[in-house]
Amino acid sequence: MSTVxxxxxxxxxRRNDIIEAAEELFDAKGFESTTIExxxxxxxxxxxxxxxYFQSKDELLLEVCAKGIMGFRQDLEAAANSKRSIxxxxxxxxxxxxxxxxKVPHIxxxxxxxxxxRLRNNLSGETMSLINWTIVEVLKFSSAIVxxxxxxxxxxxxxxxxxxxxxxxxxxSGLLDLAILKDPGIIDRDSLEEILSKSxxxxxxxxxxxxxxxxxxx
Amino acid sequence: MSTVxxxxxxxxxRRNDIIEAAEELFDAKGFESTTIExxxxxxxxxxxxxxxYFQSKDELLLEVCAKGIMGFRQDLEAAANSKRSIxxxxxxxxxxxxxxxxKVPHIxxxxxxxxxxRLRNNLSGETMSLINWTIVEVLKFSSAIVxxxxxxxxxxxxxxxxxxxxxxxxxxSGLLDLAILKDPGIIDRDSLEEILSKSxxxxxxxxxxxxxxxxxxx
Amino acid sequence: MSTVxxxxxxxxxRRNDIIEAAEELFDAKGFESTTIExxxxxxxxxxxxxxxYFQSKDELLLEVCAKGIMGFRQDLEAAANSKRSIxxxxxxxxxxxxxxxxKVPHIxxxxxxxxxxRLRNNLSGETMSLINWTIVEVLKFSSAIVxxxxxxxxxxxxxxxxxxxxxxxxxxSGLLDLAILKDPGIIDRDSLEEILSKSxxxxxxxxxxxxxxxxxxx
Amino acid sequence: MSTVxxxxxxxxxRRNDIIEAAEELFDAKGFESTTIExxxxxxxxxxxxxxxYFQSKDELLLEVCAKGIMGFRQDLEAAANSKRSIxxxxxxxxxxxxxxxxKVPHIxxxxxxxxxxRLRNNLSGETMSLINWTIVEVLKFSSAIVxxxxxxxxxxxxxxxxxxxxxxxxxxSGLLDLAILKDPGIIDRDSLEEILSKSxxxxxxxxxxxxxxxxxxx
DNA sequence: GATGAATGAGTATTCATTCAT
DNA sequence: AATGAATGAATACTCATTCAT
Numbered sequence: 001m002s003t004v005x006x007x008x009x010x011x012x013x014r015r016n017d018i019i020e021a022a023e024e025l026f027d028a029k030g031f032e033s034t035t036i037e038x039x040x041x042x043x044x045x046x047x048x049x050x051x052x053y054f055q056s057k058d059e060l061l062l063e064v065c066a067k068g069i070m071g072f073r074q075d076l077e078a079a080a081n082s083k084r085s086i087x088x089x090x091x092x093x094x095x096x097x098x099x100x101x102x103k104v105p106h107i108x109x110x111x112x113x114x115x116x117x118r119l120r121n122n123l124s125g126e127t128m129s130l131i132n133w134t135i136v137e138v139l140k141f142s143s144a145i146v147x148x149x150x151x152x153x154x155x156x157x158x159x160x161x162x163x164x165x166x167x168x169x170x171x172x173s174g175l176l177d178l179a180i181l182k183d184p185g186i187i188d189r190d191s192l193e194e195i196l197s198k199s200x201x202x203x204x205x206x207x208x209x210x211x212x213x214x215x216x217x218x
Numbered sequence: 219m220s221t222v223x224x225x226x227x228x229x230x231x232r233r234n235d236i237i238e239a240a241e242e243l244f245d246a247k248g249f250e251s252t253t254i255e256x257x258x259x260x261x262x263x264x265x266x267x268x269x270x271y272f273q274s275k276d277e278l279l280l281e282v283c284a285k286g287i288m289g290f291r292q293d294l295e296a297a298a299n300s301k302r303s304i305x306x307x308x309x310x311x312x313x314x315x316x317x318x319x320x321k322v323p324h325i326x327x328x329x330x331x332x333x334x335x336r337l338r339n340n341l342s343g344e345t346m347s348l349i350n351w352t353i354v355e356v357l358k359f360s361s362a363i364v365x366x367x368x369x370x371x372x373x374x375x376x377x378x379x380x381x382x383x384x385x386x387x388x389x390x391s392g393l394l395d396l397a398i399l400k401d402p403g404i405i406d407r408d409s410l411e412e413i414l415s416k417s418x419x420x421x422x423x424x425x426x427x428x429x430x431x432x433x434x435x436x
Numbered sequence: 437m438s439t440v441x442x443x444x445x446x447x448x449x450r451r452n453d454i455i456e457a458a459e460e461l462f463d464a465k466g467f468e469s470t471t472i473e474x475x476x477x478x479x480x481x482x483x484x485x486x487x488x489y490f491q492s493k494d495e496l497l498l499e500v501c502a503k504g505i506m507g508f509r510q511d512l513e514a515a516a517n518s519k520r521s522i523x524x525x526x527x528x529x530x531x532x533x534x535x536x537x538x539k540v541p542h543i544x545x546x547x548x549x550x551x552x553x554r555l556r557n558n559l560s561g562e563t564m565s566l567i568n569w570t571i572v573e574v575l576k577f578s579s580a581i582v583x584x585x586x587x588x589x590x591x592x593x594x595x596x597x598x599x600x601x602x603x604x605x606x607x608x609s610g611l612l613d614l615a616i617l618k619d620p621g622i623i624d625r626d627s628l629e630e631i632l633s634k635s636x637x638x639x640x641x642x643x644x645x646x647x648x649x650x651x652x653x654x
Numbered sequence: 655m656s657t658v659x660x661x662x663x664x665x666x667x668r669r670n671d672i673i674e675a676a677e678e679l680f681d682a683k684g685f686e687s688t689t690i691e692x693x694x695x696x697x698x699x700x701x702x703x704x705x706x707y708f709q710s711k712d713e714l715l716l717e718v719c720a721k722g723i724m725g726f727r728q729d730l731e732a733a734a735n736s737k738r739s740i741x742x743x744x745x746x747x748x749x750x751x752x753x754x755x756x757k758v759p760h761i762x763x764x765x766x767x768x769x770x771x772r773l774r775n776n777l778s779g780e781t782m783s784l785i786n787w788t789i790v791e792v793l794k795f796s797s798a799i800v801x802x803x804x805x806x807x808x809x810x811x812x813x814x815x816x817x818x819x820x821x822x823x824x825x826x827s828g829l830l831d832l833a834i835l836k837d838p839g840i841i842d843r844d845s846l847e848e849i850l851s852k853s854x855x856x857x858x859x860x861x862x863x864x865x866x867x868x869x870x871x872x
Numbered sequence: 873g874a875t876g877a878a879t880g881a882g883t884a885t886t887c888a889t890t891c892a893t
Numbered sequence: 894a895a896t897g898a899a900t901g902a903a904t905a906c907t908c909a910t911t912c913a914t
Contacts, residue, residue, distance in 0.1 A: 610824020
């Protein structure tokens, strides 16, 4: 049994190695421009072996995306569940999002590419479902927080929390996108956090403006 | 002369046909996955003829991008120069951006793809320069408007107008991106404008919060 | 009639222009690598017009070769007919050959290429016949001179004049070939004439060695 | 190990098959007019497989040339090193040259083509370097022999051995060239050796004429 | 006669995928 | 399980030739 399980582990390990190699290459060169040959070389396996673990190049992309999304949700929940003021919760969620992907820009870019319609054609609906489902989960999370703010009277009530979450998400993603360009011509990685945090501040202030419970002069 | 000018016109027409076909295909399938053969078939021309009008597939992409950018800047300037309150100017600029690209989602996506790093590698700097230059121009425009707001005391002064513009731009682009997915799973095209306009409202309110000229109790 | 003849002349002129352009391009880039487009550009005519004067690219090569051979025969006969010693006649013929082609290396190379089997496949038998016929004529010429030398007892009689002529011809061509390489790595154009003349001397001396009428010690 | 070595051998075999097929086709149709498709068909492999063994069509030509040159040098050295009179050494070297290439006319023609300027443009310097280097080596060899003749007083001293070698080389090549035309219009393969040997005789006699050690009245 | 736009067969090269060992 | 040799369909691009104007 020990033998079997070692084998099993090795297999898992190899699977992971391949996914990681693919991750980096898809990011660096794009999905289309990455060849199986390159993935094989990077993992020091043969081309044939790749096909022992994955049925096709497309399936590899699916796995890369899936893996990228998994870990991310945990960070997000942790940030949202920490006991803080609502303001801070929102900021924490954004920060978690940014922090996660700034560490693995590859994954961010691959996911972003995948979400983009162009790739959708090449992919099984399975991948898309997984990605979409996760996105929606995250948005529900954020919406709930905003709703709390509204319920408590801290935030104005004339907004749709879900829509607001989408807007913040897109702003964050967009800024992240710019920051992780290899040759950042527009904003650099360092100013990203500042711009983002400032922007979130502004949006939160905007949320408070006109709130029923807004305390004068504050 | 009539003959010459007719020919010239037909040539221009053909050129445009090719660009339009490329536009749609690049959008639908991505640049890499689009073949010259497909462009030829779509225009009912032969492969060779495409090369009579464009030197390479890359040049074709350049033209698609260039064309996409041209008209857009005019709309933007018009929106910014219209006499309105600062709030409305900002909203008008965003609306112009959205309105333009919602009409030509292909172009938006191609431009977005092109800006994306992966493609940057494959492209002559020319394309990138044109796109970058336009982006920076637009951002300067928007920054100037925000600066006016700060100078007049309407907006808080602890923000960087350029950074703020970037944030708004990314938010808008992101929302646009979602809205023009062929199979929009997250937001639909109709609610886009509402979400965006609401979000801009919130941001503007946020900008005003804490502004020196803010009348207490507002 | 004047009009007709002018037209006729212009036509001839154009024909010649095309041949000359082709000549230079076939030489510079080889037959295969030269495009009709390039010939058209060089003559400032359109591609279609080239086909008004020549049925195909192959026919153009035929004409280039034919023209190259024409003028050459005259020089050769003149050299052979001049009244000189037999030694000098042989030298004069070689010199005429070299002088002619050193002036028009293009033609030499095109002819050489054409004689070479590889191109023969592409050509109508007509071209080959013309070229072969001229070569044989020239060789007969030279042979006759050598024969005179044998008959007069100046040259040894154990040789075949025709074969000898071929050998001298090939030696000359080979040296010429080396000398007109654009980037001559083996011999330069200046030393060509010296090497050749020295070699001819040696061969003539060899011809005399053992000749019946050889005067001792001379 | 047996398996590995068999595989290795098969690979070498395949490599050789491809080179041989290329050799014959390059000879029959010229480099430019030969397609990879044809080489594949002739070897009963697929186009893709050709590229498994050679990076490009150019590299294939390089190998064809390289292979052609290798064996040849050995024959040449053997001929030159055999103990014989100087006259016979010179004859032996020429004969070795002729004998080698008469067996592999393909290679001779491919090498000749490659040396030809037109091709020089398309090729990596590597091929040219190898060919040039070998040519120069061979010429040095021959020159040394002639020099021995001069030093020993058998040959006249007013000649440059290197130049003389070039002349003999070109004569030999030229004759060879004619002899191996598929449809030899000028000399046939059988008479080649006679013509060449006679010509060399004449040249050697010419070399002796006027030599210091020439016994009068000989 | 002259043009040049249009054609489409042809070329080198790449790469996902298969399969015998 | 792992390999890597073989495949062949696909792709960007070229060019001799035709033909409507």
